[in-house]
Amino acid sequence: MKFRTQKIAALMTVAVLGISTLGSMPVMAEENTETADDGEAMADDGEAMAVDGDAMAVDGEAISSDLISGTFKPSEVTCQAQDSYEYPFLGLKFSLPKELLKQIEDQSIAMITTEDETNQTGAVTYAYVSWGEMTEEQKNAEVDKMGTGYEEWVASLSRIGTLGIYDEDSQKKLDEITGCTEHKELGSSSDGKYKYYLSTNKEADEKLTKELEEIKTTITEMTPYQNTSVFDQPQDASVNSDDVTSVGKFETTGIDGKTYTEEVFSDYDLTLVNIFTTWCSPCVQEIPELQKLYEEMKEKGVGVAGVVLDAADENGNPDEDTVKKAGILQEKTKAEYPFLIPDSTMLNGRLKGINAFPETFFVDKNGNIVGDTYTGSHSLDEWKEIVEKELKNVSK
Incomplete structure (x- = not known):
């Protein structure tokens, strides 16, 4: 058992x-079915993954090897x-x-x-x-x-x-x-x-x-199961994230300790916003691909931002240990784009009710949520195709 x-x-x-x-x-x-071009292990069964020699996921829990010995x-x-x-x-x-x-x-x-x-x-x-x-x-x-x-x-x-x-x-x-x-x-x-x-x-x-x-x-009356641990507390589903059309005004801290506002989106025509958790192996596996995407497409006006959903509670209170864990993850994956901690508004409610990771959406330079939402991890080539399509729509 x-x-x-x-x-x-x-x-x-x-x-x-x-x-x-x-x-x-x-x-x-x-689940991710892709394999990284640089030879890093990308196990799709959640058993193990290596980034620069460090084990980053075991049974779906993304961790660094220096923390598991x-x-x-x-x-x-x-x-x-x-x-x-x-x-x-x-x-x-x-x-x-x-x-x-x-x-x-x-x-x-x-x-x-x-x-x-x-x-x-x-x-x-x-x-x-x-x-x-x-x-x-x-x-x-x-x-x-x-x-x-x-x-x-x-x-x-x-x-x-x-x-x-x-x-x-x-x-x-x-x-x-x-x-x-x-x-x-x-x-x-x-x-x-x-x-x-x-x-x-x-x-x-x-x-x-x-x-x-x-x-x-x-x-008491049983709350409908949300595919999490039965000993967890239910998530607030009162806000339908699909109805949110803008990230609104916010101020939050990144994993790097810097302060970020909605202006983080103003430097690019289109920003890919990747919502992930530190324990999600497909999320971890995708980060190097998103970094490559950022490197190749930033000159075309495309930015990337990660949101570490488990780095704060729904009131925007940071979990210092998870923030530290995300920092190790950002360092090991060599991600240069910002990893944001959710703010108290949960990006105007857009981050509420998410129950599958990773989830990705797009934001234009004015903070408007545009295009389609994508669930699951993707390869670099798949993301390039998606971004080109979304970029054309924004440019119209």
Whole structure:
């Protein structure tokens, strides 16, 4: 059984992000089928890629090889104690008893999220939060940043119990999925497709299982799944980016630390705006191609700008670790065009609701969004053909 959120947690630690499964970035990425002219690895299966000898993507997570060597403490990427937990995609809210929270805080108990990574249905199959006893040795243990060390560490914890949601097929395998033997049904989803269970391990300390039984749960309406981790928070889809006709006025910072405004588009008749994330391997693979495009077409009045969507939240607050990661990416790919951090307006709303990467659109010198939108990565020749078409339309 694979643990999608655990793998992400480990990779995020590698990238010095230090987040749990509460991130809010979508994970659909358009696959690239092209191969770079300069011989760099362009794996389209998301397994690995090299840029100047550095591994830049593993399981879709774009990272630099200098960040994946060495070890880390799994105990540092477990869920943190907080007043309450809410997972809209699961239709689940809950709060923990004080004693359990205290044990999570002092790291005698590890709280971990798990979901079905093998799911190909585009919907929730099963997902649960688990609690396990953590010894002092496990608390201080370090494992390799890459490999199966993290999953083995999770398996070594003494399982106390789980709280989760399961579809019809998963309900038939609760013992196997949860690692528990006792299951208390808490309710069903409004459409009847899912059931919620609090499961406990009869071999666990009875005092600890009783603490789990004191968890206060509330079943809510499930938010429609958005092809991301089920433990993520839903994205704001109130703005239809297709209806936005201008990037508007904005002021933001680039990965290079410089300040950029809408004037960044005024130097060119047409600017290709490439929206990407640092963890998206097709996005990373495309950057050298976009750099070549920029080199070849800037004299024709064509500029390129990248927008690092995961470098800031939807309020425009930068994530310093992701900014650092993007800086390494820009350096390794030798990209000379600006990498912009999203501003608080999300470019007048144009960056909202995007759930597939990379996505590219065009802006004229006046800040107007023009031409078509393109999803997925493309080769240099493909981009040149697209840009020539869009440039003719702007010139009319």
